[in-house]
Amino acid sequence: MTKILTFLLLIFSTAYGQKGLEFVPLTSFSPEAEITDLSLIDSVFNESRLVGFGECTHGTSEFTQMRHRFFKHLVKTKGFNTVFIEADYSACLRLNRYINGETDNVDKAIFELMYFAWTTEEMKEFVEWMRVFNQNSDEKIQIVGCDMQSISDDIKEIERILINKKIDSIPTFFQSLTPPYDDTIIVKQALNDWDAFFNSFKDLEPNTSNLINATINQFLQHKLNNSNQYNYRDSCMALNILNYLKLNPDSKGIWLAHNVHISKTKYNYPTSYSYKTSGQYLFESLNNKYVSIAQTTNTGYFNAWKYIKNEPVFSVCELKKAKRNSIEKKLSQYDENILFSDYSTIDNITKMRYTEIGHTYGKTNSNYKIKRYKKLKEGKFDYLIYFDSTNETEILSR
Template sequence: MPLPSPDPTTASLARAAVPLRSLSADAPTTDLQPLRQVLDGVRIIGLGEATHGTREFFRLKHRLLAFLVRELGCTALAMEASESAAPAVDAYVRSGVGSAEQAVAGLGFWTWQTREVLAMVEWMRTYNRQRPASERVRFLGIDPQKCGPSLTALDTLLGRLPAPERNRATALLAPLHTLATAHPGSQPDPERQLVRGAEELSRLLTPYGSDAARHARNLVRAADLVTRPRQHTDPEQTVFAVRDRYMADALEAEPSAKIALWAHNGHIGTTHHGGGALRPLGSHLRDRHGDAYYALALLFGSGAFRARRTLPGPWQNRRARTRDAKVPSHRIGPPAPNTVEAQLASATPTDHFLDLRTAPEPVRAWAAVPHPHRSFGAMVPRWTYHLHHTPVTLTATYDGLAYIAASSPSEPFPHPTA
């Protein structure tokens, strides 16, 4: 008896898939050459991730960044990381100031304190070392969170101000020091006192140079996030919507740069997972740049990834003494049959890329209706994470997909001593 023919969607997905032969940044780029046509005319390339703790996602992003820089003229990497701390990473990759370990650790998120991100930062430094300043690739942070470096910089600056301005700025800055450790949405304040103080400080310091103005602006954004509500009758007034809007605004400060954007799938997509009125970062970029923005989601089949648990438990390694012991690994089996990942794996079980903009009609028809897919943030439910799926309409949310068959946990590096 002859074998049944695959359904049209599976067959079309298999034909449209572009195999990824390697995840190494040093590998030949023959398999990436189809991206030249896909990304023609694109200025901002969103590189997503279904988890914040998958080694293979980070390695693929490193490889794609190297390709984009070397062959497609990319001039900056913008990351879902502290805009206050990012200048230290930029100083390292462009001029060799400080150390890569200290700069990456200073970004403030456990998600990026990994050997994979460190290797990417070291690659950027190596690439830049033999190039003139005008041709060096930059590192940008776009997240208003983790504003401690801006507070430190302004503390130093105040000592150089004339007495009247110094006294007023000191009074305004004092309550803002709570922002260094406060979480977004943790201090809802309808009166917006922290924000008003940060805005006055910004107006006061603007005449004292671009660095002072930049750090003060960072505090305005950080204060806004901390005091925004998590829930509101208008979703665009919530901390989640405001954070993504600020991250989009940060990219507008680089109007001539060709940017690789590193963030979670939930941010780089052009619609909110699960529907609703909340607008992600990618939605703002699509409105502002049209098809010059390309959202590439990274998905995986099975394996393991790192994430914090929402509840503590005895499975933690209590003997470990590093910060990274608090971020355990989570195993997960093959995707459920009705998911996006299962359909991709059925068509092409190995690592591959799929461009949705030019996909054949059976693929576009499949991608135009909602399907569940995996999306894990920095924290997951302790027992039920493997059951978690969110619906997505692929053609409305992403421009392309990269499927990684096997996920393994990202590898932390020890927090460097000062």
């Protein structure tokens, strides 16, 4: 893909008097806003089949809304039709049935995703838009989970399938599996029994059984082999997305995950351990058909877990204005509320840091302090969306 953000983008970058950096000011994050500004960057997606759309925290309202806004535009202009999310495959199947017309309680379907990044009013708005779109279009949108961190959602989905097929109960070999799944004899037996059962199960649900089988095997193999969690998980998420794209050759999608996962990054440590992100695996397979877009913010609020007196507490956390030597501080100098920048044109990127916060912020229960900033690398992302300020997500009430 020729990395040019159109002639108009170059006019913007020149007009703002900054050498090198190419960017477009974005007028809004609202999904209902006009799309004139997004039209200026259409060329970014001309060859894309998958767009990794990240976030520097999991609990920021504007990040979800901006993804919603971009996806609506890509559906209408580039034929996109799939939303991959950093949630387990089986956990998303109920929600996917809902957006494709099944009568259900949307809140309960969203809560099956089990993670605060998704159980929000912003996500609910996104889901309801997809449902309405599918009701009025012959071209249907799908929501697909690509993660494999739990097996409880697989068990729940298998139970639904068996009940629907009027089969009495789930095979008993799952009943012995209990957290933390550290009894290798039980895990190995469950894996063997599942493999035997799958020969009959795959005929009951041909559209989803292969990916259910993949994530069950990934989960059990991880527990059995005690593989490195992060490297293994990232490789599995990439593989599950690639398998879905192979099974559905007309799919073009965005992938919603943390900036860490959508980035194109390799880490080589002094020991024999090395790590590649999901985005790197995807890039190696899809090449220029994969585009990674990070989202970050200068200041504001977000949701995350904090440990208070060694107890986890779900909290609204604050980000102070970005410090020097950070990418957020550099981009704040352009005096734009939101901007879309070409990552490769940011000078001295390897000398900068950027905001990277997971599900926990502050001190952990072991008194380790989780810091805001991580170092950047060349080629980590293709593009970056910067917000001057942001707010926390609105969590769905049970």
